[in-house]
Amino acid sequence: MSAPVEVDLPHQLGREEARRRIERSFGKLSGWIPGGQVTEHRWEGDTLTFTVAAMGQRVHARLDVRDALVHARIELPPMLGMFAGQIGAALKANGPKLLR
Template sequence: MTAPVEVDLPHKLGQAEARRRIERGFGKLAGWIPGGQVSRHAWEGDTLVFTVEAMGQRVAARLDVEETLVHARLELPAMLAMFAGQIQAALKANGPKLLE
């Protein structure tokens, strides 16, 4: 098991509005993982738990929506660990677009 990819995305939207915007656009996250596609998703309170399938692998992901930040966490399988830096950079660069 590799270390998870984690990124904090600050915002000033409030929890409810941040959650609404994420619901509308979270599918874009899959595109930041080479060959990625969301296979399932569900809200558990204010946490969006979802699975991205890429290159025959499954990535467990979660977005914890708080009042002033969204914490993203992706558990990469060993086969995708080589992309951890790229995925983290994409989350930092593009993650704020989920909240627009």
């Protein structure tokens, strides 16, 4: 595994409302990843873990919903590690859309 991509997405919604909005808009996530598809996802308390299949690779991700931010952690396989900077930038740009 390459180093994980970690991004904090600040919000002023409170934990419960942030989680509700993520649940409501989670389906949009696949559309942000060309050829990608969410293959599994589950909530454990205020943590959403999910797997995205893209370009023949599996990417594991985790969203920790907190009172004033959502901490995203994406574990990239070595083959996709070279795209870590681009993935982090895309997450910072698109991540707040999950909270709308």
